Amino acid sequence: MNLSRRALIAGLAAAAALATPASAVVAPAAPENPALLALGDTLAECVAEFDAAVELRRATFREWAPQWPKAPESIVRQHHDQHALERDIDGYAASPARSIWSSHDLAIAAYELEKAISRKRKNPLAPFSARWLDKWFMADRPDHEAALADLMRRLDDAVAYNAARERVLSASNWGAVKDRETAAANALAAAVAAVLTEPADTLAGIIIKAEALDAYARLPPYNRAMVALNGKFAGIGSELLRIASAHA
Numbered sequence: 357m358n359l360s361r362r363a364l365i366a367g368l369a370a371a372a373a374l375a376t377p378a379s380a381v382v383a384p385a386a387p388e389n390p391a392l393l394a395l396g397d398t399l400a401e402c403v404a405e406f407d408a409a410v411e412l413r414r415a416t417f418r419e420w421a422p423q424w425p426k427a428p429e430s431i432v433r434q435h436h437d438q439h440a441l442e443r444d445i446d447g448y449a450a451s452p453a454r455s456i457w458s459s460h461d462l463a464i465a466a467y468e469l470e471k472a473i474s475r476k477r478k479n480p481l482a483p484f485s486a487r488w489l490d491k492w493f494m495a496d497r498p499d500h501e502a503a504l505a506d507l508m509r510r511l512d513d514a515v516a517y518n519a520a521r522e523r524v525l526s527a528s529n530w531g532a533v534k535d536r537e538t539a540a541a542n543a544l545a546a547a548v549a550a551v552l553t554e555p556a557d558t559l560a561g562i563i564i565k566a567e568a569l570d571a572y573a574r575l576p577p578y579n580r581a582m583v584a585l586n587g588k589f590a591g592i593g594s595e596l597l598r599i600a601s602a603h604a
Contacts, residue, residue, distance in 0.1 A: 388561050392554045396564040399551050402544040403571050409540040413533050420528040421445050425520040430513045431457045445530060459514035466507040473500050545579040548572045552583075552592060562599055565592065 424445045433440065433455040440458065442450040525531065551568035555561075572583060 388558045389555055392551065392556055392561045392564055395547065395551045395554055396567070399544075399547045399564070399568055399571065402540070402547040403567075406537075406540040406544045406571075406574075409533075409537040413537045416528055416530065416533045417446060420524055420530065423524055425517060425524070426450075427454065427456045427517055428513045430510045431462070431517065433457055445524060445528070446534075457510065457514060459511060459518055462507060462511040462514050466504060466511060469500060469504050469507060473504065476500070541576050541579050544571060545575055545583050548575070549583050556595060556599060559599060562596060565596075 421444060427442045427450075432442075435455070436453075437455040440455045440461075442454045442456045444450050548568045548571050551565060552572075556565055572580060575583070
């Protein structure tokens with residue numbers, strides 16, 4: 357909050373005080389808690405940075421989301437798996453929702469199938485059992501080798517898909533954009549909590565607290581929960597009533 361903003365808050369508080377009935381006993385004006393005024397400055401700076409970070413993330417998403425690669429059909433799972441959903445650049449489930457095999461999944465499946473084929477070569481009479489993606493593969497060895505070749509093609513597709521995603525993440529600077537928004541949200545949440553717990557002495561302080569409550573409503577759910585769970589709203593109602601009654 358710069359000096360002009362402090363002057364605005366002081367003016368609003370003064371206007372509210374002038375609205376007090378003439379018959380009321382007018383006490384000498386008390387100065388506002390300087391610590392709360394300083395926190396109001398910090399709050400305004402944090403709000404500005406949070407707004408800038410959110411807008412940057414939205415603009416980056418608008419530019420780069422259309423360039424985010426779609427998973428190739430070769431790595432789409434036949435059965436839905438909530439823990440293996442295809443996701444967009446922001447980490448949300450893509451639409452339509454599809455579950456996909458990761459390069460790690462495919463590499464493990466290929467390794468296990470290759471070991472089983474090797475065992476079968478050494479002892480053709482030995483039972484063959486190897487998991488092939490979402491089913492147990494029990495066919496003859498030529499089929500095993502065809503399945504392994506298919507797995508390797510899928511693995512190549514998965515690796516290429518990962519590389520395409522990494523290129524978009526790198527070119528868009530998405531990690532830094534998201535980190536900035538997270539840091540701004542954390543700083544704003546801390547500023548809100550500090551303002552709400554610092555005592556107010558005048559209507560100017562109440563205005564600063566109202567700004568903190570407005571900022572609180574704009575925070576992401578996680579940050580709002582952290583402020584609320586730490587008991588930062590305790591006593592605000594009684595404080596508001598105490599100062600308001602002094603101007604009634």
